Amino acid sequence: MPKVRTEDGAEIFYKDWGSGQPIVFSHGWPLTADAWDAQMVFMGGQGFRVIAHDRRSHGRSDQTWHGNDMDTYADDLAALMDALDLHDVVMVGHSTGGGEVTHYIGRHGTARVAKVVLVGAVPPLMLKTEANPGGLPLDAFDVIRKGTYDNRAEFFRDLTLPFYGYNRPGAQVSEGVRESFWLQGMMGGLKGQLDCIREFSEVDYTEDLRKIDVPTLILHGDDDQIVPIGAAGLMSAKIVSGAVLKIYEGGDHGLPTTHQDRFNADLLAFVRGEPVVGARAQRSQEDA
Template structure:
């Protein structure tokens, strides 16, 4: 299987399908490169080169027990881009992965990046504060984290239905697809689950978003219960110069599955 080493010698698994313009997919919190299967299989058939990797502590990659903050995660993304000698890349992220892309652009610039797409983003800043009253209360975060430390599989079971829309029109997801997603997350190091959660909750990207200089697309569902659009995608899109914003009706956080055909078509149109 293809692996690469990062700056701190952590081995990361990646998959590289097809040929043509390169698209690099950055996974959501707790998920591996497998989450992008249904985007990659479609886009490679339409003439694109699709690359996805397992974040450190996720899937088939090493679990070094450290480095689960955005600077190191952005360095990992940079290592992949350099390892494959990629140019004119479209970067696509779900959820937490959005922060990795923004921090990559902050640290490395946009010389190798052509476009960015943020799907169900955690941007710009999920934590409630005096100047961010729409964010999550710290007490709610602490309750979830306490549950993860006791019984993470149970938490996944309880939250699977809302993640995939809980029966919303157009959100019919099979029990097998739900089980597959939970299984992917259960392969993730609990250390990575906890540390990455703090990273995505506590990092404020509001200033960095102003500096994004490449064409950017935000895709968000109006029924996202993990990151409601009013506190995330809609605000973030307003902070990025000349960004496009697509709001999907009746779409949840897992819209890359529930609305995969529309997501895939939007990616094709944007890269074109």
């Protein structure tokens, strides 16, 4: 299995398929690069080089005691992009992966980056504070911590219901998707997964978002039960200068899976520089 060794010696697994302009995918918690397989096959078939990695302590990457924090995640991603000598990259991040992409740019800039796509992403801040009243209370994330620690096998299985909107009336539930989520989650290390909860919930990515100076597409479902759109996608679209926002009406958190064909078409259009149907350019706070 291809891996890149990071500065602290951790080995990060990655997939690297196809040829052409590179698209680098960052997955959500507690998943792996496999969550992007449908997008990788689709975009690879459209003439792009597609790359996805397992975040440290997730999937097939090393399970580390230290370094399960967003600074290190971003540096691991930089190590991968440096090792593969990637340029003109389209960075795509879902959920926690959106934080990883955003923080990568905050720490390493956009010299290698052509475009950014944030999907159901956690920035700017999921935690409810006086300055961020639309966020979720700390208790909500403590429940995730406890569920993961006490019985993550059961917790991950239950999490699939709100994650993919399968708890909504009329939802078409895929037991295969639920089992895939569970399997990917159980491949990771408990310590790293617990550490990661703080990184997707309590880290403020506002300043990182302000450093994004390349074309950016923000996709978010307005029925996202995991990362509510009000404190995430809508806010990020106001911070990133020139961002394009598309809201999936009734969309859940797992858009790349539950809305696979629609999402793939939107991703392809944006990467090609074509209009994304239903998307609107936003006026950032800085431009206002």
